[in-house]
Amino acid sequence: xxxxxxxxxxxxxxxxxxxxxxxxxxxxxxxxxxxxxxxxxxxxxxxxxxxxxxxxxxxxxxxxxxxxxxxxxxxxxxxxxxxxxxxxxxxxxxxxxxxxxxxxxxxxxxxxxxxxxxxxxxxxxxxxxxxxxxxxxxxxxxxxxxxxxxxxxxxxxxxxxxxxxxxxxxxxxxxxxxxxxxxxxxxxxxxxxxxxxxxxxxxxxxxxxxxxxxxxxxxxxxxxxxxxxxxxxxxxxxxxxxxxxxxxxxxxxxxxxxxxxxxxxxxxxxxxxxxxxxxxxxxxxxxxxxxxxxxxxxxxxxxxxxxxxxxxxxxxxxxxxxxxxxxxxxxxxxxxxxxxxxxxxxxxxxxxxxxxxxxxxxxxxxxxxxxxxxxxxxxxxxxxxxxxxxxxxxxxxxxxxxxxx
Numbered sequence: 516x517x518x519x520x521x522x523x524x525x526x527x528x529x530x531x532x533x534x535x536x537x538x539x540x541x542x543x544x545x546x547x548x549x550x551x552x553x554x555x556x557x558x559x560x561x562x563x564x565x566x567x568x569x570x571x572x573x574x575x576x577x578x579x580x581x582x583x584x585x586x587x588x589x590x591x592x593x594x595x596x597x598x599x600x601x602x603x604x605x606x607x608x609x610x611x612x613x614x615x616x617x618x619x620x621x622x623x624x625x626x627x628x629x630x631x632x633x634x635x636x637x638x639x640x641x642x643x644x645x646x647x648x649x650x651x652x653x654x655x656x657x658x659x660x661x662x663x664x665x666x667x668x669x670x671x672x673x674x675x676x677x678x679x680x681x682x683x684x685x686x687x688x689x690x691x692x693x694x695x696x697x698x699x700x701x702x703x704x705x706x707x708x709x710x711x712x713x714x715x716x717x718x719x720x721x722x723x724x725x726x727x728x729x730x731x732x733x734x735x736x737x738x739x740x741x742x743x744x745x746x747x748x749x750x751x752x753x754x755x756x757x758x759x760x761x762x763x764x765x766x767x768x769x770x771x772x773x774x775x776x777x778x779x780x781x782x783x784x785x786x787x788x789x790x791x792x793x794x795x796x797x798x799x800x801x802x803x804x805x806x807x808x809x810x811x812x813x814x815x816x817x818x819x820x821x822x823x824x825x826x827x828x829x830x831x832x833x834x835x836x837x838x839x840x841x842x843x844x845x846x847x848x849x850x851x852x853x854x855x856x857x858x859x860x861x862x863x864x865x866x867x868x869x870x871x872x873x874x875x876x877x878x879x880x881x882x883x884x885x886x887x888x889x890x891x892x893x894x895x896x897x898x899x900x901x902x903x904x905x906x907x908x909x910x911x912x913x914x915x916x917x918x919x920x
Contacts, residue, residue, distance in 0.1 A: 549635025724898035730824025746772030826883025833858030
C-alpha cells in the first residue's frame, strides 16, 4: 500500500492574484491536522473529513509513518520542518514553543477552503483573504488553558520553569490566532462553551463521527466492568480501580500509557490489564461487559458512544461530553428503561462506588436495543450530513460577506 510524507514543496497550489469564486464542489481544499502520531478521536475526524474531500491536500506538523490511518495511505501529507528533527514524532509535545513558527510556514495561499482540525495549534496557519478558513475544534489546547496548572505541577523544577514561561506567550498566540478562523465548529457543547470563554467566538456544535455500525448485541453478558482508555493521569482510571477494589468487582482495563506502572500497583486481584487490543478483540470486550466505567472528564468522549453501540450501559462522571451522550438514570426521576447509564457526582472512589451499586440495583431493567438506538445521532453518516451542511452554509456566508475591491 502506497503512502507519502512530503515536504510542502511537493504540494504546489496554483497561486492567482484574483480569481472568481468557485462553487463549493470545485473548491481547492487543504486539511490541516496538528500531528499524526496515534489514531485517536481527532485522527478519526480527519479521516472522515478527508473522505468527503478525496482530492484535498493534507498538512501536519509532525507525522509518525506507522500511525498513518489506512484510509490516508496513498495521500501526500505535507509536513513542517519539525519533521526533520530526530524522533520528533515521539517528543512532539516538547516542541511546543516551535509550533507557531512552523505552522506559519505552510503556504496555503492557493486554496479556496482550509479546514483545520484543532486540539493542538492547527488553526494558527496563515490563509489568504480569499480563503475560507473553517476550524473543527476538539478543544482549545487543554495543556495551555484548562489543565495548565495540573501539567505544570507534574513537572520537575527546570521543566516547569520552561513550560510556564513558554505557555504564557503561547496563550497570547493561541488567542490571537483564533482571529484567523472564519468559522468554528465544536465537537460538543462543552467545547463550544470553552471556545466562547477562551477565544470569545461562537461555534456550531457538530458531533464527531463514531463507528456505531460496528456495534452489535451479544447473546450473553459476562461478569466484568470495562475501562477503555489511554493510561494517563487525567483519565482518572485510578478512581475506577479503587471502586472495583472496594466492591470486589471484576474490571478489565484496555489501553496502554505512562500511568501503567502506577495503576498496576493500585490494582487488586479482581483487576485485569488487557493492554492494547485489535478492533475485533475490543468489540468483543465491549459487547460482553456489564457496563463501561468512564471516570474521566472528556471534551466529547467517543468511548462511551462506542460502548453504547453494543447496547452496554455507561457509568460515567457526570461532567463534560458525557452529559451530551449518556442519558442518565436518576432514582425517583426516571426509569432505567429510558436511560443509557448512570452518573457519578464526583471523580472519587465513594461517588463511583455509589454509582456502581445504583446501577446494579436496576441493571436488569436497562434495554440494550434502546441503548444501541440512541447512538444513531453520532454515526459516521450523520457526521457527513451535519458537517457537510455546516460547510455549505459557511462557505456561502463567507462569500456573501466578502467585499472585493
